[in-house]
Amino acid sequence: MAEQDVVFRVTRYRPVPGGRPTFQDYRLPFRNDMVVLDGLNYIKDHLDPTLTFRWSCRMGICGSCGANINGQPSLTCETFIRDVSRGVVTVEPLSNFPILKDLVVDFDDFLNKLASVKPYIVRKDWGDWTKEYTQYPEDLEAYRQQSLCINCMLCYAACPVVGTSPEFIGPAASALALRYIRDSRDEGADARLARLNTKNGVWECTFVGECSVVCPKDVDPAAAIQTLKVLATMRHLRRLLMPASR
């Protein structure tokens, strides 16, 4: 027995025949502990099986379910309807990405950007494979925050620069680059900073800061990018003034 109803205004887009995205309204029963994802699943199960969206873990850790909810990039599995509804909840695909179908966007571009920052430990000598490298709790703390990125793309949706400059490396890829640079076991800072110290590297960022506002895991990519600007500059100056150290 529904206490009351809520209306979901959801973007619909069919790749065949194409055309332009439109909105479709759905009225559904509302329970106080429902998240937006519960609403989307209700629509798909009971009202319109053609509604298409990504989801999996429903606990905010897999990063599949990003969408613009009332204009704000959010995870549908973590956004409670009671917090965003004034009778109508607008659900659109994440900004700044091409739309594949309904709420599903294409973010293959991000995976290329991620690969370009070498998101793995780079070392010349791997040493002993029978004993762990020593890493103190404070060393772990140095990169722990950036390691929490779930690749949900909310930061890319929030960043106005990504919208106008699609080649901008973006918040998440930068945060993950910093995660490896700051990992005491890694030796690959030089190659990563070379990649980041380019026009479509970190320098496209004008510090709007919205990426850190929308990040569901408090990765703070905005601060990461500014730190990378400092590191990239120092590396550049070192190479300029002390060519022997290259």
Added chain:
Amino acid sequence: MARHEYPWKRRPGWWLRNPRYLAFQLREAGGVVCALYGLLLLNLLMQLREGESTYVAFLTMLRTPPVLYLNGVLFGLVLWHAISWFMLIGKAQPVQLTRKPLPWKAVFGINVVLWLGVSGAVVYLIFGGI
């Protein structure tokens, strides 16, 4: 089967729909205003070189109500530009004296105090006289 993706299109007025985007746009506009004001001061010097009458005429023009109101608005933008940048400095240039960098609020506070100090000194120089 070809993929028909719909390319994302930015809606005009995007920066009005989110208070933080608006704050950002105003901050950036404030930067432009700072630069323009610098040009104005340069022009003031040039007017001074032209002679006393042109200089006085220029100052009179600057004192007219429309220009004063405009200056008020522009001063607001410049203030916002300064304050918002002070808020960012803690993150843009982390000052690390101990294990963790100084929290941005502390850096903001220090910068505001320095700013008020320097502004106070300038005001004293101009109006208090040495």
Added chain:
Amino acid sequence: MERTTHDIVVVGGGAAGLRAAIAAAEADPDLTIALVSKVYPMRSHTVSAEGGTAAVLRDYDSFELHALDTIKGSDFLADQDAVEFFVARCPEEIIRLEHWGCPWSRDPDGRVSQRAFGGMSVKRTVYAADKVGFHILHTLFQTSMKYPQIHRFDESFVTSLIVDGGACTGVVAMDLRSGSMVAIAAKATILATGGCGRVYEFTTNGFIKTGDGMALAYRAGVPLKDMEMVQFHPTCLPGTGILITEAARGEGGYLINKDGERYMQRYLPGKMELGPRDILSRAMIEEIKAGRAFEGPYGPYLGLDLRHLGAKKINERIPMVRELVEKYMGLDPIHEPIPVRPGQHYMMGGVSTNMKGETSLPGLYAVGETACVSINGANRLGSNSLSECLVFGTATGLAAAGFAKRRPSYPRGAAAREALRKEEARVFDGLLGRERGKETLAGIRVEMQQLMERDVGIFRDESGLADACANLAKLRDRFGAVGLADKDRVFNTELTGVLELDLMLDVAATIAHSARERRESRGAHSRTDHPQRDDANYLKHTLAFRTDGAPRIDYAPVTITKWQPAERKY
């Protein structure tokens, strides 16, 4: 692109699949490896694992002890040679991951930390705060980017295996983004698609855990082993089913009933909250039946009390537990007990394999939760699953690489073409073309989930299991009338939902039938009509084979090396 050929195809991009792909890539850089996943790999359900991964790393521990704990935990159904193989290789996997950047939590001296866990006699569970699965998955996924010979087929749903000349020679997959089928021919195929928790109504598992690989192997004639062994995790949040990690108890949390009593003293005074999961789940049901549980909007529940741990420990060791409880239950575990109840969590059973991941079909391998080697027997100890994915991921990847290297020629193109045509007809003309009728995808799925929950749950009996078997057969018939509203081929999640339901109905039937034929209680399989363990008749693995009707149940012996089955006392 309709067809492509690789040396090895890995289906599933979770911990086991990624580890196998990397192991094969490192074994021989000339091998080409296709990694096919119906989601992007970092969305795999490995990501939600919280507690930790076990290994013998310290002097106070030994392989003997880890093996004994595992075998005893399995209620002596585990194959002991496999367990010995397993425990000896956990440490090197942990170190390898550590070298690859995995952020294991550390002791003050810089060494990898270990915590206590259910059923483990000593602290051997390596952890990364309470996000071990997330960190392992992202470490493996990002490390896999180092190997250009691993070609990813993201968001490609495997609909069938290609079987040619009595061997598996690849897979047919539907590329969601283009909407077309592709045949991926390969010398070796590794199934690593995870478990099948979504056949149950209340599960910790994500939406994608639909037993795809299990059903694909089953349909190709490979038996599913010990499917009746379903693990129910004691501490899940009511309503959502979100997992609250065993680590909360490992760090000292208590389980309380509505009288505030630590009720485990009635069931397992020796280990209390750190007993094995099957015993704890049953204890909860008993407390609920005895009327000592709390009542809530989603039914009865017990309490997980962390208040005495203090804010510092909670925020350092189990921060995600606090986040989840605050977000989804609206309360702070520092000040209030967490409502919990048992829910389906893991499948001990799966595709029958040996220690190298080989199945009875040459060229077909299985690893991870999809497979049953068996090291978990009738009940898995917490933190053994991720270690299993790593150890057997490596072993299977190496075995598949060796197999591929020894075969000079690639599979017949004709077989792949034929399989592709067949699947296009079955899926596009057959399923997609069906009009919507009386039966709906959601309707049949919910009925299946409810009957599994009711009749094939924590406590089972003959009549309930007989009902389950009969009702599943009826649902299978009714499934024939499910039609689709979404006729697009591109990213059709209604179609993938129907494909998944098709696979789940097969897997659910093997669970129900295997459970019915095991007339004893062992580990997680509890029969109220046969409450004792019966080694004389049932110290053996159940094998479920596909037929045109009900699954055919057969048995295989358990390998015993050093540890004679004894009473499972804690």
